Amino acid sequence: MRAARVAATQGAKVLLAEESRVGGTCVIRGCVPKKLMVLASRVGMEMQDGRGFGWTFDAARFSWPDLKSNVDTELDRLEHAYATALSRAGVHTEASRAELLGGGCVKLCSTGERISGERILVATGATPINDDDLIGRSLCATSDDFFNWTTQPRRVVVQGAGYIALELACLLARLGSEVSVVFRADHILRGFDQELREHLQAELAAAGIRLVPRATLTAIRRDGQGLSATLSDASVITTDAIIRAIGRRPNTRGLGLARAGVTTDDRDAIVVGDDFQTSARGLYAVGDVTNRIQLTPMAIREGHVFAETVFAGRARSALPSIVPTAVFTTPELATVGQTEAEAVAWHEHVDVYSTQFSTHEGDLERARRQMLHEADRQARRRSHTGRPSCGSGCRRMIQVTGRRDHHGARKAILTPPWRYTQPAPRNG
Ligand SMILES: Cc1cc2nc3c(=O)[nH]c(=O)nc-3n(C[C@H](O)[C@H](O)[C@H](O)COP(=O)(O)OP(=O)(O)OC[C@H]3O[C@@H](n4cnc5c(N)ncnc54)[C@H](O)[C@@H]3O)c2cc1C
Numbered sequence: 001m002r003a004a005r006v007a008a009t010q011g012a013k014v015l016l017a018e019e020s021r022v023g024g025t026c027v028i029r030g031c032v033p034k035k036l037m038v039l040a041s042r043v044g045m046e047m048q049d050g051r052g053f054g055w056t057f058d059a060a061r062f063s064w065p066d067l068k069s070n071v072d073t074e075l076d077r078l079e080h081a082y083a084t085a086l087s088r089a090g091v092h093t094e095a096s097r098a099e100l101l102g103g104g105c106v107k108l109c110s111t112g113e114r115i116s117g118e119r120i121l122v123a124t125g126a127t128p129i130n131d132d133d134l135i136g137r138s139l140c141a142t143s144d145d146f147f148n149w150t151t152q153p154r155r156v157v158v159q160g161a162g163y164i165a166l167e168l169a170c171l172l173a174r175l176g177s178e179v180s181v182v183f184r185a186d187h188i189l190r191g192f193d194q195e196l197r198e199h200l201q202a203e204l205a206a207a208g209i210r211l212v213p214r215a216t217l218t219a220i221r222r223d224g225q226g227l228s229a230t231l232s233d234a235s236v237i238t239t240d241a242i243i244r245a246i247g248r249r250p251n252t253r254g255l256g257l258a259r260a261g262v263t264t265d266d267r268d269a270i271v272v273g274d275d276f277q278t279s280a281r282g283l284y285a286v287g288d289v290t291n292r293i294q295l296t297p298m299a300i301r302e303g304h305v306f307a308e309t310v311f312a313g314r315a316r317s318a319l320p321s322i323v324p325t326a327v328f329t330t331p332e333l334a335t336v337g338q339t340e341a342e343a344v345a346w347h348e349h350v351d352v353y354s355t356q357f358s359t360h361e362g363d364l365e366r367a368r369r370q371m372l373h374e375a376d377r378q379a380r381r382r383s384h385t386g387r388p389s390c391g392s393g394c395r396r397m398i399q400v401t402g403r404r405d406h407h408g409a410r411k412a413i414l415t416p417p418w419r420y421t422q423p424a425p426r427n428g
Helices: 002-009 025-029 031-052 064-087 163-174 194-206 298-311 340-346 394-406
Strands: 014-018 092-094 098-101 105-108 114-117 120-122 124-129 154-161 178-182 210-212 217-223 226-231 236-239 241-244 249-250 283-285 323-329 333-337 349-357 368-378 382-391 419-421
Touching: 002 064, 002 105, 002 298, 025 031, 025 064, 031 064, 031 163, 064 092, 154 163, 154 226, 163 178, 163 194, 163 323, 178 236, 194 210, 194 333, 194 340, 194 368, 194 382, 217 241, 226 241, 323 394, 333 394, 340 349, 340 368, 340 382, 368 394, 382 394
Parallel strands: 014 092, 120 283, 154 178, 154 241, 178 210
Antiparallel strands: 098 105, 105 114, 124 249, 217 226, 226 236, 323 333, 333 382, 349 368, 349 419, 368 382
């Protein structure tokens, strides 16, 4: 959408083919509905804290259908707003799947019409993986299905421990479902800072989520009790719904890439250079379909840079090397820069400061609300290398401190007291 809009404002004649709804994954079945549901799931905790602050909430009750209907209304509004913005910019939108025919041509599948263009941009995103050899996988939902649920299951099994799995698990648990999370590793959130992973894992367990590490699903069957999920250790969990969030695959199947001469890698992602050019002349790709950093701000920026470079002749800077990330669990987690392990592997001398404290929100209800904040610093240059954090409001904090680090802020101006930990020796 961003690329189409910027290209059109630069005078290009733009056709955008969308096979589903305008807005893409983020608006329709990703960030936006998820964040609204996460906010809904936190209201119960805030009411609990509120009791300590003198509030009473008589007969408080949560309704999934009401939440779903309100979220749907908001998504309709956003879809309409995006479609209007595209049309005002002069973009012509076709509600159709598009496939590449090669030679600068695409086919609109709804009508069979062939369209040719000087430049073609593929921004088809990614799709949840659920096509492996798991017995009974058709009985499982993906995140796409989750956002269409009209009723809330009493019991849910979530497979996976990446950010999407944990966010859905957390919001369901906070809205009253009994949730089990089954994952292969020892710890959740592979690739994040180890101290943070362990901290969040303990917090999720304390919030009543059943965590089943070192396990995978081997078979799903429907029986009189609902669904029975057999695990790799032969144990069985009886549940009402199963969500698989085990990764997302670039949406390239059936797109006609081979026909158009576009090279993909072993994960089906389109291979592009720094200028988003694929192996086929005049054919570009941005966003999740290139499987680099699968986040909305990255896709938007890539689309913007592509359109400005190609249609306005303004070569923009390459993509940012430091990307702050947030995980919308409760408590939430946010991080910018390197993990401790990465910092130690990269720099000769690294200081690691970490602090853990209780926040005031739950004080009067004696509810435990913890905050963990870590700062990794390259000792000699005194510059920060990474800042992992977990607790209420940390994503905003990371947004601010990430910028400050970038401009050379010192540790001393950020909340003491710090616990200094001696990092493990540098690899090699
Ligand atoms: C549950 C969930 C939560 C997420 N939360 C966050 C978050 O909090 N923050 C964040 O930054 N990112 C989040 N993401 C990731 C984010 O949604 C993606 O990184 C982002 O949407 C990628 O944008 P894109 O333009 O590359 O692809 P998409 O947004 O997926 O857009 C691709 C579009 O192409 C259409 N399409 C596909 N194939 C064709 C075809 N052949 N013809 C026509 N149209 C086609 C699709 O219908 C879709 O509308 C989340 C994702 C999920 C699934």
